[in-house]
Amino acid sequence: MLKIENLTKVYPNGTQALKNVSFEVKDGEFLAVIGLSGSGKSTLLRCINRLIEPTSGKVLWNGQDVTAASGADIRKIRRQIGMVFQQFNLVKRSSVMANVMSGRLGYVNTMSSSLGVFSAEDNQRALASLDQVGLADKAHVRADSLSGGQQQRVGIARALMQEPKLILADEPVASLDPVLAHSILKYLEQLNKERGITVICSLHFLDLVHRYATSAIALKDGELVFQGLPKQIDDAQFKAIYGQEAERVSII
């Protein structure tokens, strides 16, 4: 279980990205995080695995205080938490296999991994992960020869290498054609339902939230303005989150 307590982040330039945010995510949930650009969604996700240091507040992961963890401990926590990024964040010139393998770095020896040597078991795991996202035949091509949707699936396969208990997905479909959004989110849904991996996913489109999420939170200017079931977001709520000028749009 993930518990966020009074999380606050102030950037050095004075921007207050998160203000006293508290919520809980139960194991096995698919939590959608919604809000406008700049509302603090990315900061929130990155504070959970401390890619960004929160200014104050606590993140508790299965009872362990993430915010207080030391260097070695935080790496042990991070390897249980997979992350999927809006820009995919693959090393474009490396092969798909090398990118997927890098998801295992938290588990393996530094020296052998630096030489690119991995155990047979890890190789099997990488092929299985690629198979899971339907890219088994692309293992040895360069990452930048894939389409955006395929690159994001490689990103998911990389996260799977960590055998994660939680996946943080930061706008995973925002850089893709809308028609590809479902294909990516279906993979996340599958992992959530079949393997019981908790998913926290920030999303732009409300209809995607309705379709995939089991619960939702909304941020506005760094504050938590909604917490509940996706279907509870009615028109009034919608205007509160996105502002008076917002219109509902839907994708395919």
Next chain:
Amino acid sequence: MANPKKKPTPADHGILLAICSLVVPGLGQMVQKKRGRGVVIFLATLVLVYITDWFFVHQNIGKVSLGKLTTSWLWLPLILYWLWNVLDSYSLAVKRKFSLVPGVLLAALIMYVVAWNVTDVKLNRLVERINDARTVATNLLNPDMITMTVDGQDQICAWKCMYTYIGDKLAHRTPAGPIRVSDNLLDIVGRVKLVAPANWQVKLGLAQSGGKVKTFVAGTLLETIAMGLMATIFSTILAIPVSFLAAHNIMSRIPGGTVVYYIVRTILNVVRAIDTIVWGLIVIVWVGLGSFAGVIALTIHSVAALGKLFSEEIEHIDPGPVEAITATGANWLQTIRHAVIPQIIPSFLAYSLLRWDINMRSATVIGFVAGGGIGFFVIETVRMGGYQQYATALWAVAVVIIIVDYVSEKWRESILKDQPQKDRKKHRTADALKIAFYVILGLAAFMYSWNVAEISIRSLFDPGKNFGRLILDFVSIDLSSKVVQVVTQQMLVTIFQALLATTLGAIVALPFSFLAAKNLTGRSQLSAWLYYLSRAIFNILRSIEALLYVVIFIFWVGIGPFAGMLALAVTSFALIGKLFSEAIENIDPGPIEAITATGANRFQTIIYAIIPQITPPFISYLIYQWDINIRMATIIGFAGGGGIGLTLTTFFGSLQYHKAGTVVAFIVVVVAVMDFASAKLRQVLV
């Protein structure tokens, strides 16, 4: 029963393709649609065989005796390289991965053994003559800027002496003697002198003809600045019409234009391939020694360089407005005026500013051959063993170049930012005043520089008596086998000198470049200091031309290609360090974030997220640097750094212009080929 029509297995193909590559290296690869790989392997084999043979025959490089047989041991790695190529072809056929590494290593081995020998590397000298180096270093750190008079004797008052002097003053003690700015520094910057008045002063009644007036006489440094400025202004003005003639999209619109385009492009490329310093040698035959010769040499090279950049800029403009203006019925000139010029002004200005930076650097060394400026001053002082005076010149050059570099860069940034101006109507008078101020300042600088750089249009049309002969000799260059052999040998020395300098510079620069990359430095105070320190080292070393460094290394390891190589290595270190650190700063931070999020440690993050991203630009910069170093190595001999430059000055000095013409032709060919090859290679890499 054997089936005669059995399908050939990939292994059968492999053997066939391996035989292809055994007969002609690279052929097997080419057949398998690995064109680039095959061509590179083939060309590399040709080059390796040629240099192994050539240097064994002419310089006994790699000589070993096996009983009666005397041969070069370099044939061994060459045979291994050949075998690697065969294996590579075979494994391509059976779709097994085969590493490039052995091939590259074997080729590199041969290249470096040859390079080491022809550059005449003598590491023992570095150690044996360390005391000489220490003397030079002490002198360099204690420039002659202040003179102290002790008991009627003038002596140099360096840092320690000044420290004592200030300490004495502060404590109200009597210092050892009075101090003043040294004559040396005045020579560099300038001083007030009594000189005969200029014509305009007499005409305005400010002075009497035949009398003397107190005037500020510019020193060598100001002369250098004036030369750089004049050359930039002249070349910008001249390059503009030239660039239109060299732009394909413009010239293809007028009849016969394409022919003009090809001719102009070829001339630009040839002129550009000859270094400014070499142009200096030619120009002094034309207008004689002096600052003006320097300005012309700088201008000629700049026109070609700017002409090429400008024309490429014209070729890359948005064709939309051109189409639209043509559609209105405008003629050719109108189209250029209204559709082309508005688009190209910012980038032309930016390129001119960049060229200003380059011209200032060249102006510091053009005096080595053309006379005038600080280069001439350096030659004179070093000849008399005045290393402390030379040191002052180096520091002065460093300061000026760093300022020019900074101003040029900031100015270019602000030009290229290309922001729509906000409210133009406000502050109209203030703006007008500002513009008027800049125009007056610019005009004053122009007039003053004109004067200081001794621009004399008349002497352009009054060529020296040898100039006609030079032109004739350059048309009929000496291609006798003896001359060709000497030139080939020196050209190869130059190329290998550049290779070694690039390698040495890169090896030293690599660790520094990580320290100088802002995105990798930690948050600690120490790493911040290391960042600024390495940046400062890069900038200071980079501000001084290799030719000025040669002087130091000659004193240390003696005249010859080794000294030249070390001087080139210093500038390579600085430029590679800067480029590498910028490449590191430009990497995509996404993968670093992603790899960190998997729980990887710092070292793993470097290996998996940073190294794969920086390898291609690094290799690309190395090739680029080698290209630059070959150009630089062609002139390093002018200051005693060996290689083709020495041959060239010898031929020029002894008025053997037809042989000098051969050297110039060789330089043009080699530089052009390297330029083309390095551009192609870098295109493949990035």
